[in-house]
Amino acid sequence: MSLKLEINPIACTGHGLCADLAPELVELDEWGYPIIHDRVPNDLAVHARRAVNACPTLALRLSRSQRHKEQN
Amino acid sequence: MIGASSSEHALNAATASHVLAVGTSGPSPLWYTTRATGVVALLLLTATVTLGMAGTARMETRAVPGVVRAGLHRNLSLLAVAFVAVHVITTVLDPFARIGFISAVIPFSSNYRPLWLSLGTIAFDLLLALIITSLIRTRLPYRAWRAVHWLAHACWPIALWHGLGTGTDSRLPWLLALDAACVLVVGAAIIWRLQLSRRADLRKAGILLTAGLVLATVVFAAIGPLQAGWSKRAGTPTRAAGPAHVKTANGHRGAPIARHTRDYA
Amino acid sequence: MNLDTTTALGRNVEDRVQLSRLTVGWEDTSRAATLRQHVGIYGPIPDASRLGRDGLLGEVAAAQLTGRGGAGFPTAVKMRGVASKRGPAVVVANGMESEPASEKDQALLARAPHLVLDGIALAAEAVGARDAHLCLAHTRDWLIDIVLAAVEERRRADVDPVPVSVHDLPHNYVSSEETSLVHWLNGGEAKPTNTPPRPFERGVAKRPTLVDNVETLAHVALIARYGAGWFREAGRGNAAGTMLTTVSGAVEQPGVYEIEAGSNVGDVLWMAGADPAAEAVLLGGYFGTWHQIGEVAGLPFTAAGLRPVHGAPGAAVIYVLPPGACGLVDAARILQYLASQSAQQCGPCMFGLPAIADDLGQLASARPEGDPFGRLHRRFGQIAGRGACRHPDGAVRMASSALRAFGADAHAHARRRVCLASARSQHNAPVMPVPRPVVEGGWR
Numbered sequence A: 001m002s003l004k005l006e007i008n009p010i011a012c013t014g015h016g017l018c019a020d021l022a023p024e025l026v027e028l029d030e031w032g033y034p035i036i037h038d039r040v041p042n043d044l045a046v047h048a049r050r051a052v053n054a055c056p057t058l059a060l061r062l063s064r065s066q067r068h069k070e071q072n
Numbered sequence B: 001m002i003g004a005s006s007s008e009h010a011l012n013a014a015t016a017s018h019v020l021a022v023g024t025s026g027p028s029p030l031w032y033t034t035r036a037t038g039v040v041a042l043l044l045l046t047a048t049v050t051l052g053m054a055g056t057a058r059m060e061t062r063a064v065p066g067v068v069r070a071g072l073h074r075n076l077s078l079l080a081v082a083f084v085a086v087h088v089i090t091t092v093l094d095p096f097a098r099i100g101f102i103s104a105v106i107p108f109s110s111n112y113r114p115l116w117l118s119l120g121t122i123a124f125d126l127l128l129a130l131i132i133t134s135l136i137r138t139r140l141p142y143r144a145w146r147a148v149h150w151l152a153h154a155c156w157p158i159a160l161w162h163g164l165g166t167g168t169d170s171r172l173p174w175l176l177a178l179d180a181a182c183v184l185v186v187g188a189a190i191i192w193r194l195q196l197s198r199r200a201d202l203r204k205a206g207i208l209l210t211a212g213l214v215l216a217t218v219v220f221a222a223i224g225p226l227q228a229g230w231s232k233r234a235g236t237p238t239r240a241a242g243p244a245h246v247k248t249a250n251g252h253r254g255a256p257i258a259r260h261t262r263d264y265a
Numbered sequence C: 001m002n003l004d005t006t007t008a009l010g011r012n013v014e015d016r017v018q019l020s021r022l023t024v025g026w027e028d029t030s031r032a033a034t035l036r037q038h039v040g041i042y043g044p045i046p047d048a049s050r051l052g053r054d055g056l057l058g059e060v061a062a063a064q065l066t067g068r069g070g071a072g073f074p075t076a077v078k079m080r081g082v083a084s085k086r087g088p089a090v091v092v093a094n095g096m097e098s099e100p101a102s103e104k105d106q107a108l109l110a111r112a113p114h115l116v117l118d119g120i121a122l123a124a125e126a127v128g129a130r131d132a133h134l135c136l137a138h139t140r141d142w143l144i145d146i147v148l149a150a151v152e153e154r155r156r157a158d159v160d161p162v163p164v165s166v167h168d169l170p171h172n173y174v175s176s177e178e179t180s181l182v183h184w185l186n187g188g189e190a191k192p193t194n195t196p197p198r199p200f201e202r203g204v205a206k207r208p209t210l211v212d213n214v215e216t217l218a219h220v221a222l223i224a225r226y227g228a229g230w231f232r233e234a235g236r237g238n239a240a241g242t243m244l245t246t247v248s249g250a251v252e253q254p255g256v257y258e259i260e261a262g263s264n265v266g267d268v269l270w271m272a273g274a275d276p277a278a279e280a281v282l283l284g285g286y287f288g289t290w291h292q293i294g295e296v297a298g299l300p301f302t303a304a305g306l307r308p309v310h311g312a313p314g315a316a317v318i319y320v321l322p323p324g325a326c327g328l329v330d331a332a333r334i335l336q337y338l339a340s341q342s343a344q345q346c347g348p349c350m351f352g353l354p355a356i357a358d359d360l361g362q363l364a365s366a367r368p369e370g371d372p373f374g375r376l377h378r379r380f381g382q383i384a385g386r387g388a389c390r391h392p393d394g395a396v397r398m399a400s401s402a403l404r405a406f407g408a409d410a411h412a413h414a415r416r417r418v419c420l421a422s423a424r425s426q427h428n429a430p431v432m433p434v435p436r437p438v439v440e441g442g443w444r
Helices: A017-021 A042-054 B006-014 B029-056 B066-093 B114-135 B142-166 B173-194 B200-223 C035-042 C053-063 C075-083 C104-111 C113-127 C141-157 C178-185 C214-233 C265-272 C303-309 C327-340 C347-364 C372-383 C391-405 C407-416 C420-424
Strands: A003-007 A026-028 A034-036 A060-064 C089-094 C129-137 C164-169 C209-213 C242-249 C255-260 C280-283 C289-292 C317-321
Touching: A003 A034, A003 A042, A017 A026, A017 A042, A017 B066, A042 A060, B029 B066, B029 B142, B029 B173, B066 B114, B114 B142, B142 B173, B142 B200, B173 B200, C035 C113, C035 C141, C035 C214, C053 C075, C053 C113, C053 C214, C075 C113, C075 C209, C089 C113, C089 C178, C089 C214, C104 C113, C104 C141, C104 C214, C104 C242, C113 C129, C113 C141, C113 C164, C113 C209, C113 C214, C129 C141, C129 C178, C141 C164, C164 C178, C178 C209, C209 C214, C242 C265, C255 C265, C265 C280, C265 C317, C289 C303, C289 C391, C327 C347, C327 C391, C327 C407, C347 C372, C347 C391, C347 C407, C372 C391, C372 C407, C391 C407, C407 C420
Parallel strands: C089 C129, C089 C209, C129 C164, C242 C317
Antiparallel strands: A003 A060, A026 A034, C242 C255, C280 C289, C280 C317
């Protein structure tokens, strides 16, 4: 039962605060948009939570993963 | 800043700066606190709005990265609320202008300079809505929060006009300079932020609106608070304004010595 | 007169590549079949209520019909997904055909609209829908008129219990995606939205929505009449039934063909009269993959058949690259178009596609700056999978397949600044017709 960090790509406008707050989980591509490492180890959970709360457009979401994310 | 007793105040009338001598019931420490916290709140709001603009413009330096700027924006706004809260409480507690608690949230419910006070009430209401929605931001739909935030942009100019209209210090040169500086900073921030926008029509409309508001503020200040007799025109109830023959500080007659013996030390 | 299922109206009777099921009577006239003519060819419209919900779903499942819109998803699974949700459902027929290299859906709607409308009515009954919508591109007035006339015919004859609303939508590339249709029908722009929820869970007016390609629905109409067994009589290997395919480029007879599913790519090329000197093909349209003909000629034109070479038929589109044409140039122009067609909602697509279009353009014009290969490979990894829809993924797949199929030429462009393809040919080969890389007409 681990945490998963997910992004809403339409809501994201590339502010980059998430990468500041959780650099182990989020890396910015050359255009300033986040590349998310979605498995969140428990010791980084608080940083992931801060990143979620700091996002100006609320594009990040933290959830408990049950199974592998469904591909459409 | 805390006022002296009414008698001392009257004695100092000639040497006092350009303060409207209010005669019998002189200003209390509460009134001074109201005015002081009002000014500080305006400064804090100015800083908050400017940081907010910097945020949408994605301005970052190594010393102040995005998270720090966002954190400052948030904390300064909370501090502004704290100062406004004190401002409201001291205003209501102060018997000088007899402003009731209801006027803190319901506009046009007081006798004291009703229009200008109400602007403050409206600004306070907007600020409350802003702070509450922002505190529960993660539980609200994003669009609702954004709509309130946008509406709350009006908070700053309304607060400024409230200050100019109700403020008894408006003509003090240092305060005038402060007000002008705030207007310049926010006006510049808006225009600078707008010119980054890709929508040419919004840009033009926004810049025109901003320039218009700045101009209107200057004109209003010139024909309003900076003119003699503003206090009466603004709707100060005559009891609080003191005897009609009392002129402003550039005038001559001092205030009558203590008609009432209430001591505001 | 019922359809004679044993007749194979193929050009080459032994190979039986070409079949007529959807396309009966198309060579006699270019006009749409009237309701009477339609019933004359295929028999009366099946009574959906007599078949029962499980009846039709069972037949479609047994037929193993897969979607004809490009994704190839099993139709029965999709229909069951919608049928299993509570509350009235909605059926949306996708007749948009935003893929510039494809013409099959237009041809089907223009010649046999009643097949599609039959399919809509049957699907609506099967999933419990009370509303149906047919979405067309608003730039095709001629087609909209034909479809409206067919709908009106059926209204007067009172054959459909569920009313069908015909809509004209913006013509942009991503506007034919199923969430785009749902978003537009809900009052928004014809742009893809986030999933979950997928339309089958919550779509038009928050109801479970079945979105199917018009050709898929036409096959449903025939399965309902003749059964799953009949459907599977055609089809080679594991593939079942027939499919419409668009062939263009260096072929004697470009156009829309109805072929047996599972036919080899080479058979299809032969059937259309492909230039024997042609060396490369684009399979699957603008989101598809480039291949040297030799690599794919012997493979079935199916998703499973092309998987070993990382290809897919997409919406059954084939473009044959003329001999002497430079595939990199065409790939670069397609990528430029796809970049311009981004819905501009997600950063990696909005910025990434123009960046790789620029890189590929440099390679194609043999004027590279720095190391375009390095940039392209890095960016391919960064762009795919990071949008709300599959637009960036499809563009990346097409571009990377071009680098693979024209690898030698790409290196020649980059290192020695020459084009091997044009060096070989005597004359200027025609370029692929690619629409202008602009968004025209807005999103609403």
